[in-house]
Amino acid sequence: MISIKEIDQGEFELCYRLDSDTICLWTKNQWQNEFNKKGIKVVAIFLRKKIIGIYVLQVILDEAQINYFSIKQKFRRKGYGSYLMNYLIKECENLNIKKLLLEVSETNSIAKSFYCRFDFLTVGRRKNYYRDGTDAVLKEKKFIK
Numbered sequence: 001m002i003s004i005k006e007i008d009q010g011e012f013e014l015c016y017r018l019d020s021d022t023i024c025l026w027t028k029n030q031w032q033n034e035f036n037k038k039g040i041k042v043v044a045i046f047l048r049k050k051i052i053g054i055y056v057l058q059v060i061l062d063e064a065q066i067n068y069f070s071i072k073q074k075f076r077r078k079g080y081g082s083y084l085m086n087y088l089i090k091e092c093e094n095l096n097i098k099k100l101l102l103e104v105s106e107t108n109s110i111a112k113s114f115y116c117r118f119d120f121l122t123v124g125r126r127k128n129y130y131r132d133g134t135d136a137v138l139k140e141k142k143f144i145k
């Protein structure tokens with residue numbers, strides 16, 4: 001059984017653990033701090049009551065940014081990422097978001113093709129953005145009423 005729900009700061013260790021098993025983006029402290037940022041929503045997808053994926057969305061007025069999006073390795077390519085992204089997009093529509101932004105490594109071709117399916121367009125680039133010196137590609141999805 002699949003379910004999706006917002007989680008709170010009390011569950012930051014679960015987020016840290018999932019991240020450590022997937023893309024290792026943030027430390028435990030960074031996860032804890034993420035929950036304190038303004039406009040943050042951390043949402044998890046559960047399969048039989050176990051977290052298999054998370055996104056972190058930051059909403060600022062009528063714009064939103066995806067700060068984190070990941071599905072556990074062994075559950076990838078089964079449609080769960082799309083299921084979670086469709087939920088995120090619906091949530092943005094409900095909040096009257098006009099623009100949804102994200103950054104993705106130029107070398108992450110899987111994520112780039114994933115975002116392409118959801119009509120994210122490349123709008124910029126940040127040079128040497130990641131620790132390994134790779135560039136970040138800035139992507140944007142516009143919501144048209």
Ligand SMILES: CC(C)(COP(=O)(O)OP(=O)(O)OC[C@H]1O[C@@H](n2cnc3c(N)ncnc32)[C@H](O)[C@@H]1OP(=O)(O)O)[C@@H](O)C(=O)NCCC(=O)NCCS
Pocket residue numbers: 022023069070071072075076077078079080081082083102103104105108110111113114117
């Ligand atoms: C990107 C990610 C979230 C996709 O999640 P997922 O559950 O595997 O995605 P889905 O099964 O819904 O796949 C949807 C589409 O994404 C693309 N895709 C997903 N995995 C792919 C792969 N291994 N190779 C090529 N395309 C892929 C395909 O277009 C796929 O559609 P298809 O299966 O009909 O071809 C997942 O790979 C992930 O967590 N990656 C690591 C974290 C990450 O890179 N996050 C983004 C950082 S900004």
